Amino acid sequence: xxxxxxxxxxRHGSLWIYQNExxxxxxxxxxxxxVKVFEEKTNKIIGTGYINPQSVIAVRLLSFGDEQxxxxxxxxxxxxxxxxxxxxxxxxxxxxxxxxxxxxxxxLIVDKYGKCLVIQILTAGMERLKDLIVEILDKLLVPEVIIxxxxxxxxxxxxxxxxxxxxxxxxxxxxxxxxxxxxxxFDPLHGQKTGFxxxxxxxxxxxxxxxxxxxxxxxxxxxxxxxIHLAKRGANITGIDSSEKAIEIAKQNAMLNxxxxxxxxxKADVFDYxxxxxxxxxxxDFIVVDPPAxxxxxxxxxxxxxxxxxxxRMALKLLRKNGILATSSCSQHISETDFLEIIKKTFKASKxxxxxLYKGTQSKDHPILLTMPExxxxxxxxxxxx
Numbered sequence: 001x002x003x004x005x006x007x008x009x010x011r012h013g014s015l016w017i018y019q020n021e022x023x024x025x026x027x028x029x030x031x032x033x034x035v036k037v038f039e040e041k042t043n044k045i046i047g048t049g050y051i052n053p054q055s056v057i058a059v060r061l062l063s064f065g066d067e068q069x070x071x072x073x074x075x076x077x078x079x080x081x082x083x084x085x086x087x088x089x090x091x092x093x094x095x096x097x098x099x100x101x102x103x104x105x106x107x108l109i110v111d112k113y114g115k116c117l118v119i120q121i122l123t124a125g126m127e128r129l130k131d132l133i134v135e136i137l138d139k140l141l142v143p144e145v146i147i148x149x150x151x152x153x154x155x156x157x158x159x160x161x162x163x164x165x166x167x168x169x170x171x172x173x174x175x176x177x178x179x180x181x182x183x184x185x186f187d188p189l190h191g192q193k194t195g196f197x198x199x200x201x202x203x204x205x206x207x208x209x210x211x212x213x214x215x216x217x218x219x220x221x222x223x224x225x226x227x228i229h230l231a232k233r234g235a236n237i238t239g240i241d242s243s244e245k246a247i248e249i250a251k252q253n254a255m256l257n258x259x260x261x262x263x264x265x266x267k268a269d270v271f272d273y274x275x276x277x278x279x280x281x282x283x284x285d286f287i288v289v290d291p292p293a294x295x296x297x298x299x300x301x302x303x304x305x306x307x308x309x310x311x312x313r314m315a316l317k318l319l320r321k322n323g324i325l326a327t328s329s330c331s332q333h334i335s336e337t338d339f340l341e342i343i344k345k346t347f348k349a350s351k352x353x354x355x356x357l358y359k360g361t362q363s364k365d366h367p368i369l370l371t372m373p374e375x376x377x378x379x380x381x382x383x384x385x386x
Contacts, residue, residue, distance in 0.1 A: 001036050001048070002035050002051075003035070003038060004022060004024040004035050004036070004038070004059070005022075005024045005037075005040040006021050006037055006040065006046060007023060008039055009021065009039070012371060013370070014371055015106050016057045016059070016060060016101075016372075017037060017057070017059035017060075018058060019053075019055075026053045026058065029053055031053065031124040031125075032123075032128040033128075034049070034051075034125075035049060035050065036048050036066060047061040047062075047064045047065065048063045049063070049125070050123070050128070051125070055124075060106040060123060062105070062106070063104070069129075070132075074105075074129065074132055074136055077105055078097075078133070078136050079140065081097055081099075082097060082141075089365060093113075094111075094112060094113045094177040094178060094196070095112055095365040096110070096198055096199070096363075096366050097110040097111065097365075099365070099366050099367060100375070101372050101375050102366070102367040102368065102369045102372075102375045106123065107121060107125055107126035108120075108121060108122070109122070111194040111198060112141065113175055113177045113186075113195070114177065114178075115143050116143060116145040116147070116169075116175050117141065117143045117146045117147070118188045118195060119146065119147065120149045120150060120194060122155060122158070123155075123158050124158045124159060134146065134167065144168075145169035146166070146168035146169065147188050148164060149164050149188070149189075149194050149195075150162065150164060164189060164190075166189065171188065171189050174187055174252075175187070175195065177196055179225065179229075180208075180229070181232075182228055182232060182257050184224075184228070185223065185252050185253055185256065190245070191223070191246070196225070197222065197225065198365065198366070199330075199363050200225070200226075200328070200362075200363070200380070202364070203328070203358075203380040203382075204225060205229070206358055206360060207230070207288070207382060208229045208230060208232075211233060211235050211285075211286055212234045213234050214235055214236070214284075214285030215235070215237070215284055216230065217238055217239075217284050217286075217287045217288065218230075218238070218288045218290075219270045219315065220241060220290050220291045221239030221246070222241055222243070222246050222290075223249045223250050224239050224250030224263065225253075226239075226290065226326075227239040227254070227265070227288075230288075232257060235262065235285075237263055237264075238263075238264050238265070239264070239265040240266055240268050240270050241267065242267065242268065242270070247266070247267045250265040251265050270311070271310075274311075274314040274317075277318055278314065278318060284319060284323060285323050286324040286326070287315045287318060287323070287325055288327075289311060289312060289315050289325065289327040289328065291308075292330070294307045294329070294331055295334060301334070304333070304334065305342055308339070308346075309342055316346065316352055317350065321385070322384060322385070322386065323384075324357070324383070324384055324385070325382070325385055327343065327381055327382075328378065328380045329342075329378075330379075331377070334379070335373075336359075336379050339379040339381065340379075340381070343381055343383070347385075354384050354385040356382075356383055357382045357383060359379075360379075360380035360382075362376075362377065
């Protein structure tokens with residue numbers, strides 16, 4: 001393991017070390033190699049991690065101490081994450097088992113869906129540890145299916161191949177997961193991200209406690225999770241998504257949960273659909289707005305803010321008096337404060353007011369590491385509109 005030296009670090013508790021903080025020559029070190037990091041002035045150990053000289057985030061720490069990164073180290077980390085989800089949170093069926101930096105395994109995402117594991121490796125350092133990680137997970141959880149969803153764009157920046165494959169078992173059909181008293185089909189190999197959005201679990205359950213009747217919209221509905229929760233409570237809801245495959249699965253999920261008479265799903269562009277409904281003068285009792293990330297970098301933030309304002313303004317136009325708006329942002333570069341200001345701006349532009357009923361974040365199996373604000377990404381606001 002090579003030793004590298006850095007400037008005194010001001011971001012206490014962060015696992016990231018940027019190129020401009022490194023004093024040593026690292027150009028000769030292979031991407032993904034393990035390194036020990038020391039502060040130059042004091043020769044104090046900062047931690048042990050892996051390096052990618054081509055990345056802006058040049059080092060990602062796995063430990064704040066001087067440790068050997070081997071099979072035992074990885075097994076202990078993974079067992080600790082597993083124990084937190086199953087013993088402390090009480091999750092058994094489906095959950096995010098590893099959430100990258102928040103579980104001190106930066107660059108690694110693992111989702112458990114019953115007997116199916118979906119693994120996503122984002123960095124060169126984790127790619128080098130892949131075989132050990134898969135071996136440990138296979139022995140610990142004994143899954144029937146293991147899928148590698150290594151098709152995320154951060155891999156390109158790390159110099160890694162973009163790919164997806166089944167490395168254990170087979171996936172001939174859709175996988176099923178459970179949430180509360182409902183069941184959902186999803187596609188872990190070809191669907192969005194790792195197939196199902198576990199991070200909105202607690203927000204979906206809260207909205208279900210508010211709504212038991214009326215007519216609503218579920219925008220960017222994907223496989224219909226928000227819709228089916230609300231339909232099961234007695235509401236009538238229309239889900240809109242531009243993906244034909246997602247709409248097909250959402251319809252199957254409605255039948256699976258016996259709410260097909262309360263749900264309909266339409267393949268359409270959300271913005272176009274909202275314009276059509278506004279022209280007809282249509283009004284709804286509640287609207288769920290859960291779009292994909294509008295911003296992938298700080299440079300795109302201004303345009304993203306405008307996009308969020310326009311989308312929520314169009315949704316507000318269709319809400320009846322005393323209607324409920326449940327709106328989210330999963331853009332990491334939009335902070336909680338930013339998003340609240342966006343919604344305030346939207347209300348002002350729409351000449352409406354309302355009260356904040358609920359302020360939520362990602363579910364607890366996606367923990368937020370306090371010393372790394374980058375691990376907090378999901379914002380969910382629920383408002384009663386006057």
